[in-house]
Amino acid sequence: MFYREAGQFKTTYASDMAVFPILQDRIGLACILLIGFVGIPLLSGTFFLQTVMIPFLVFSLAAIGLNILTGYTGLLSLGSGAFMGVGAYACYKLTTIYPDVNIVIWILASGFFAAGIGVVFGLPSLRIKGFYLIVATLAAQFFLQWSFVRIPWLYNYNASGAIEVPQRLLAGIPLTGANATPVTRYLVLLAIVTFLTWIASNLVHGRIGRSWMAVRDMDIAAELMGIRLLPAKLLAFAVSSFYCGVAGACMMFLWYGGGEANDAFNINQSFIILFMVIIGGLGSLIGSFLGAAFISVLPTALKFGLPALGIAIPGTVAEHATYILLGALIIFFLIVEPHGLARLWQIGKQKLRMWPFPY
């Protein structure tokens, strides 16, 4: 009913291979973008933007990054938190050394630094797989986190030992620093996330994405088909780290507004992003968004949503309840749908397509 594609004929190869072949999907996407760019900034308050939407977008970007590596190429990694840190510190150094360059350019450029570091730590992936690769990426996590604390040059020898985000303007409007309004930061972040998601979608649907998936499904077979493993795997590491790096820079400059590595880029962060990817759905871009929403928005909703709805629970109880509920939901979802929320969405879509006459 809702997804009836009767009458939508594909007359060219291009339309047959489109990412969104069904008209309703394209309308839906346009609606989401319209709500994101116009509806939310107009209708919601600063609390909602600052504590729900901005964290959600930052984590979505990081989850896309890890999904490229783990979901599409099949390489497990626990270093995403550290790669986010590389992006954040690179952006901080760049913008303090060259303060006149537009900050958005530096946020995007910092991804390349993360990509470079990611490639170095991705080198072992040619020889090791699975749990052994986790150990190698764990080394990246610990080494990089140690560097962020131990190399004072990275945080400009600040007495606080933390990144202190300076004010930067975009077209005369403050974009970073305390004077930047959440709406400005949200809109720029949304634009970055939309743009990078579009790039990622094109990557994974094209030749490069197919080579990654071939490597994931069976690397020997992929090699026999003429895919060179080292470039494919390293490219996956580079692109994944690029996304994580940009997410880290966005986190510090557009969300936190300053902070410190032990606090923001620790091993917990890496785990959380891995959970987002697993729960959202491995090898799915929409899964990255769903997973990020689930893990980052749900605790906030429980903590501030329930008391406001009249269910008065003290903060401590809410905090513990969040852990219990989140754990239960994770187990529930993994039992009901081991392929994550993205698969659930796909099933739902299929059902809607048949409704009301399922066969």
Next chain:
Amino acid sequence: MRKFTLVLGLLTGAAVGAPTLQQAAAQEQIYVPLLTYRTGPFAGSGIPIADGMRDYLEMLNQRDGGIGGVKIAIEECETGYDTKKGVECYEAVKSKNPVIMNPYSTGITLQLIPRASIDKIPILSMAYGLSASADGTTFPWIFNPPVTYWDGASVMVSYMAHQLGGFDKLKGKKLGLIHLDAPYGKEPIPLLQDLSKRYGFELKLYPVPAADMQNQSGIWLGVRRDRPDFIYNQGFGAMNPTAVKEALRNNFPIDKLVGVWWAGGDDDARAGGAEAKGYKSLNFHQAGTNFPVIQDILKHVADKNLSKVDNRNRIGENLYNRGVYNSMLIAEAVRNAQKLTGKKVVTGEDVRRGLESLNISEQRLKEMGMEGFAAPVQVSCSDHNGHNKVFMAEWDGGKYVKASDWMAPLKDEVRPLIDSAAKEYAAGNSGWPKRAEACDKAT
């Protein structure tokens, strides 16, 4: 499915917005949010502090009907000592017109410092946070009385000199600094390095990585090798009881181990058992219940079952009393603001003025039932810290007792560091606002 998030978010947003409307109806109150951490890895120190802060304000409500006749609306927001959650809390309470913020975490304080002047909410980071924020000219909205970490480290050096018989005896001695390998832990290093050059003692650093707080055996091997004369512990959380236990295991004389005030929890020393007797910690308020103010809390709060403490015996513990001290500063700032403005219901801007002209004399301490509990505190427009006196508290096996006179920090050493750090901060944060707030005379 982003639609789902959206709906969920909109619901949350609407739900969070709703209480603001109810708030507006009840005008006659002063809203004081307390960011506390009763969960997470640091809950051990967070719970007594939260209880103390809450109970003192509750006591004022019960005994005096609030401050200046206006009830205090106390609301706790749980941070779990997590910066992200703390900032969420800030965003949530901001709309309810708080008169003051207590971040109770250095990470959260660092986040809030740039926002304070824009949102017009003063921040009280009592003896934590950014030391440089003691410079009121650069940071008109941030207050960190009564002492900074640099003051604490300087008192440690003068205490060491006092024990050895004078500053000239420091030459050739060794001071160990066991510290958390994070900005908080590293903070005393520049001051101690300066002092070690001046007085000729040797400074040995023992960094403890945040992940290894409970695994310090390797670090203490280094202590055994170096044999420092004194050790200063700038630690936090699970690191402190571990340090006390390791000191005992390695036969380091426990009375030569001195913790910063955040290493002065009852549970920190209790971990060492009977042998931990003699462990020392810097302090700026007394422990115990032998003060009229604590007796009032017992009478007006605990007896009426309004306290959240799980056991009445925990009232009067060192960190509980620290919470009381913190809330005393809040209440005095509000009282001062009422006096300055003549208003009963004050705003954040008024309380900023109240904090800036805060002058808690011996006389005032006596009126509050805090004679001997704390030393006088004075803050000025340029000096938002005061560099007030501290003393050495000693663990006697069951509680902390005062083991030295009140000692003044080496202000001449500390102040230049603060001025230069504040200048650096303002220079690094381009667009940092120049102070535009007028200065009130002390009352």
